[in-house]
Amino acid sequence: MKKKKPEFGLLIDYEYCTGCHTCELACAQEYNHPPGVRGIKVFEVEQKLPNGRLYLANFPFPTETCVLCPHLTREGLEPACVKHCMAACMKYGRIEELASELKKSRAKSSGSPDNLRLTICH
Amino acid sequence: MFDDILKNSGMSFKELQHKVWAIPPEGNPSAPYHRHEKGLLRKDGRPGFETASGKVELYSVLREEWGLEPLPHYEEPPFTPVSRPDLAKEYPLILSTGRRSFAFFNAEHRMIPWLRELDPDPTLEIHPDTAGALGIGNGEWVWVENWLDRQKFKAKLTLAVLPQMVVAAHGWWFPEEDGAEPSLFGAWKSNINQLIPMGSQGKDGLGAPIKNLLCRVYKIQGRDE
Numbered sequence: 001m002k003k004k005k006p007e008f009g010l011l012i013d014y015e016y017c018t019g020c021h022t023c024e025l026a027c028a029q030e031y032n033h034p035p036g037v038r039g040i041k042v043f044e045v046e047q048k049l050p051n052g053r054l055y056l057a058n059f060p061f062p063t064e065t066c067v068l069c070p071h072l073t074r075e076g077l078e079p080a081c082v083k084h085c086m087a088a089c090m091k092y093g094r095i096e097e098l099a100s101e102l103k104k105s106r107a108k109s110s111g112s113p114d115n116l117r118l119t120i121c122h
Numbered sequence: 123m124f125d126d127i128l129k130n131s132g133m134s135f136k137e138l139q140h141k142v143w144a145i146p147p148e149g150n151p152s153a154p155y156h157r158h159e160k161g162l163l164r165k166d167g168r169p170g171f172e173t174a175s176g177k178v179e180l181y182s183v184l185r186e187e188w189g190l191e192p193l194p195h196y197e198e199p200p201f202t203p204v205s206r207p208d209l210a211k212e213y214p215l216i217l218s219t220g221r222r223s224f225a226f227f228n229a230e231h232r233m234i235p236w237l238r239e240l241d242p243d244p245t246l247e248i249h250p251d252t253a254g255a256l257g258i259g260n261g262e263w264v265w266v267e268n269w270l271d272r273q274k275f276k277a278k279l280t281l282a283v284l285p286q287m288v289v290a291a292h293g294w295w296f297p298e299e300d301g302a303e304p305s306l307f308g309a310w311k312s313n314i315n316q317l318i319p320m321g322s323q324g325k326d327g328l329g330a331p332i333k334n335l336l337c338r339v340y341k342i343q344g345r346d347e
Contacts, residue, residue, distance in 0.1 A: 020224050021224055021240050024240065025236055035235040035236060035238070046282070047281075054281050056282065083142060084142055
């Protein structure tokens, strides 16, 4: 059987992720996942830059368990993580729409153009 | 009852449940900005702030009257390498505590598995260079010790703290441990308050030295120590 082409995804602007992990909890509670299982996880990236400065970023990462909450999106609602993100750094939508959004944001942003990440979920 | 609490926002509890969170719209009475211009801050209803002069007082005449320093000023805290070089010889690291965890509020929420998973152990944040010099690896259990006590923490190596400092988590207890005395859910195992001296606040009663103590850190040897 041919696999269906993915249609929807998440656009995550992790520059504005504060590392509050609310998306993780929203996901775990939506699906009543046991501790240890999450559809999205926030990782902390930390490294020394060559100019002696420190780079710190929080990185929300949809895991294999993520199904993009079809039971919610069918009703016109947002996936649990997107709805509960207090930094509003995640967006759900059609992949083409998100891709054009990504382009727009890149054209606008001056400093760090790579802070947006388009995640495609099946 | 929740509807009543939310009355000012113009939202019902049901609506808020649906929206999850919301910023009050401009001009909403739940966010009255510029209150000092409208005379909403003073008991006499005049514009200004609730001070003797009605102004923002950098020089506080009330503090002067109470015999306290009227201007903001710096005082060296009581237990630092500067104020106590004698102690610093034995306890070379500056110990800070009280920083918030994203999963808990002070001592609350340790018993909620979803939250505990986010922040499972009492951590001691330590710079990789400092940890390296002490032979401590990421995730290893360490003693944090000063002249009052020693407590167990799990080393978290991070570049976010200065090499001469360590940052210990606070408010720890362990719901999985015995709740009866003397264990009290393990409340005395990783309790950074045990290292904080009493009675060393500033003259105006504020400022316990929770951000600037002295300590030494070493690896826990063996399982049962």
